[in-house]
Amino acid sequence: MTAVRTKCLVALTMLLALVVSGCGTGETPLPGAAEKPSENPVAEVVKDDAAAALLPANVRDAGVVKFGVSVGGTGPSSYFSDDNKTPIGLDIDIADAVGKVLGVRVEREIASFENILPGLTSDKYQVGTGNFGVTEARKKTIDFATYINDGQGFAIRKDDTRFTEIKKLDQLCGLKVGTGAGTTFEATLEKEKHVCTDAGKPAYEVLSFSENSAIYLGLQQKHIDVIMSTINGLRFAATKQPNLKFLGEFKRLDVGFAFRKDSPLAPAFQAAVNKLIENGTYSKILAKWGTQDSAIPRSEISPPEHS
Template sequence: MRTRTLLLLTTLLALVVSGCGAPAASPDNGVQPSVDVVSALAKDETIAALLPEATRQAGVVKFGSSVGGQPPSSYYAEDNKTVLGQDIDIAEAVGKVLGVRIEREVASFEAILPALTSGKYEVGTGNFGVTEARLKTIDFVTYINDGQGFAIRKDDDRFQKVENLLQLCGLKIGVGAGTTFEATLEREKHICPDAGKPAYEVLTFSENAAIYLGLQQRHFDVIMSTINGLRHAAANQPNLKFLNEFKRLDVGFAFKKGSPLTPAFQAAVNKLIKDGTYQRILDKWGTTASALPESKISPPEHA
């Protein structure tokens, strides 16, 4: 199955490069990428004092970041070098409050959490949802509420909502590799055979572009991805329909378990919430419905 998925990914990405894929989403539709909501922020000495001494002296925090293909979470600007998005703005705002520079390395989504535990990165971003499985090895400082949703082609009228995974029996589902979507679907994969129905098939991809293209090319039937990402994609891509929210999850900065950075990051996010910067960032990226009232360290997964 893994080999088949990788072969399909290679084919789909070749189509993207050759110009045969679906039209790219316009980053100006529904978001305001040019609005500056960060540069005027100043260091808060009291909050910065919560950082470990070594971090204060270095003045740098090493990030591993997953960058998708479209707003609102994170994506590349038209120069294919500059990274934009909600995750980026919140991280830069936190850096300003803490008086540190964000040293960012772009990495694949599935590689970031293991790299935190190995010490390669100090912080991970990539719309990482807080789950009980991840909490065993990862700490989180939450900054947004997003979660799991579904999308299909507009010309597919088989269903209007996915309220139970039994609706997906016999279908092929495209997801990102290493995500909560893949974990949820694989964990519950038994439900269709248990009900006497054909199992659904999970196809994993490392690139968002390949997921959307695969759906339009009818290589699979349904996408399971982030609520905010699917809403934006459906508003910008032809023949794509957002179905519904399936499960909400808090999203946060990811750290290795027991990281001494978490209290400072939590305090910085809460300052941004209190002073209105947080609201301005969410307004910029069209995600105000995902606002959190406060940042927490490693809260339990939503039921």
């Protein structure tokens, strides 16, 4: 790690510590935080016996499913409400609705994004949520039951006039790119870093963080030039942060509930999502969070990665 990067990481860590300490008192919300929308389409969801019958007997008897949940600093997938304690968002509503369809209680443990998938393979968690994109690499050890189509996008400071859109990674050459640790964004950026050196240009630098808030702070403090994150997350954040500009879509990915490979829970969750699509609850949840253009026609188990 270079001295410059070390200095950058230290500065961002200090900034994040200040933000988190402020959040504990409720005085300084995370970047992009918002009050909870008033709609509650999950309230009227009822158990579906056919879907519930797909659960393993031990899970039906226990009446609870343990989730590992990543809660980011911004919506709409999952973030903390204005009390800085209660997780809310699209992922939360979809999971709660699926739990009601299956007749089980959703028990959440907040975890860092990069620790959830390993936690599934070690049976620490039964299900993982955190806007997990379906990729061929992940499918080697993880199964998915899809519930939305999101993907990869970019954002910059609004006062940065260098870009109006980013469609190719060689546009990033020589820049510092902030992204989430353990994400498809990090994997994509690291895998394709050679596009710059192949073209005789300086490579871009990937700065990865476990906390979304550190990424946004780094961008506004000009320690980071560009953010790569979810399409829906960046679009949402751009409506909440005055100096943030969403640069559009880079690549679409299906997003799903994550399970260890060959988990017997996947078919039940797939059936529950399809029940929500069928009865209209699904479209109401997406409308609540402004993500209607990410709707899927039906849930699938571990579909092929979008090219």
